[in-house]
Amino acid sequence: MDYERQPYRRCGRSGLLLPAVSLGLWHNFGEAKPLESQRAILHKALDLGITHFDIADRYGPPIGAAETAFGQLFPRSLRDEAVVTTKGSNPMWDGPYGKGNSRKHLLATLDRSLARLGLDYVDVFYLHRDDEETPLEEQVATLDHMVRTGRVLYVGVSNFSPERTAEAARLLRGLGTPLLVHQPSYSLLNRGIEDALLGVLEQEGMGCVVYSPLAQGLLTDRYLNGIPADSRAAEGRFLTPDRVTPQVLTFVRALADLASARGQTVAQLALAWALRDPRITSVLVGASSPEQLEANVAAVDRLDFTDDELATIERAAKESGVES
Numbered sequence: 001m002d003y004e005r006q007p008y009r010r011c012g013r014s015g016l017l018l019p020a021v022s023l024g025l026w027h028n029f030g031e032a033k034p035l036e037s038q039r040a041i042l043h044k045a046l047d048l049g050i051t052h053f054d055i056a057d058r059y060g061p062p063i064g065a066a067e068t069a070f071g072q073l074f075p076r077s078l079r080d081e082a083v084v085t086t087k088g089s090n091p092m093w094d095g096p097y098g099k100g101n102s103r104k105h106l107l108a109t110l111d112r113s114l115a116r117l118g119l120d121y122v123d124v125f126y127l128h129r130d131d132e133e134t135p136l137e138e139q140v141a142t143l144d145h146m147v148r149t150g151r152v153l154y155v156g157v158s159n160f161s162p163e164r165t166a167e168a169a170r171l172l173r174g175l176g177t178p179l180l181v182h183q184p185s186y187s188l189l190n191r192g193i194e195d196a197l198l199g200v201l202e203q204e205g206m207g208c209v210v211y212s213p214l215a216q217g218l219l220t221d222r223y224l225n226g227i228p229a230d231s232r233a234a235e236g237r238f239l240t241p242d243r244v245t246p247q248v249l250t251f252v253r254a255l256a257d258l259a260s261a262r263g264q265t266v267a268q269l270a271l272a273w274a275l276r277d278p279r280i281t282s283v284l285v286g287a288s289s290p291e292q293l294e295a296n297v298a299a300v301d302r303l304d305f306t307d308d309e310l311a312t313i314e315r316a317a318k319e320s321g322v323e324s
Helices: 035-047 065-073 076-081 103-117 136-148 162-175 197-204 246-262 266-274 290-301 307-320
Strands: 008-010 017-019 021-024 052-054 083-088 122-127 152-158 179-183 207-210 282-285
Touching: 017 021, 021 035, 021 290, 035 065, 035 290, 065 103, 083 103, 103 122, 103 136, 122 136, 122 179, 136 152, 136 162, 152 162, 162 179, 162 197, 179 197, 197 207, 246 266, 246 307, 266 282, 266 290
Parallel strands: 021 052, 021 282, 052 083, 083 122, 122 152, 152 179, 179 207, 207 282
Antiparallel strands: 008 017
């Protein structure tokens, strides 16, 4: 494992350090891909100093398969050198207890995740989304219980509003278990967290690990000339063709010009841009191959932006009509 390959950032005001680029197992892990290709990606991640692996109980296909694959492939000798995270809230089995953030469901889905992962504990357990039908007090008390029983080291939330994040942090602080991290979507095409959430996280001393920093592949060179037949958008898998608009393509082409001048790909530029804010702890990237993962990690070789470059990005967003 090459710990010099990328920088490690402190997660909020905690003692936990995470790599600037982390591996997400949302795509390309599960039964739809050969196990050996998954092994190659995982081993390349370790070679690149990626110590943080983000999963969820539902990732697959089929559901649960990403955790099972990770459990089969991850070298147990490196357990103390890795941060393994998973999430609950998702529909996982039939019946009234198979989803949501009740104490009943969350404790059961955590136990099932640990069994699939082959681990005694996970480093971070997230509430994957808020559950308005379950009192927030019950949700956070369950997180506190997970920590106190040793099955979880830290807790986080994902896709929570700024207001509910602040309230969850307050309730957990009262229980003596800090809310470590929030995991929102964030990219050059989705900047909503800048309005309020990042301010809440800074105030609460929480880290921010962002998913979809490449907007499901839109912020790459894949769509510069339209929608390739073998692309995610063509398949309608997590990215639908209607999102590949002329405005988005105009913006991405402007980014491609800037990226070329910086000696980067569009993807590397987009990842570096997300990491420009010190409140962002880490960006989660998926990978369809070891080579793609290595290319994405190379974003850390150029994280600085001049004022003129940032102004160029803002101007391109405004002129193309994608400014949020």
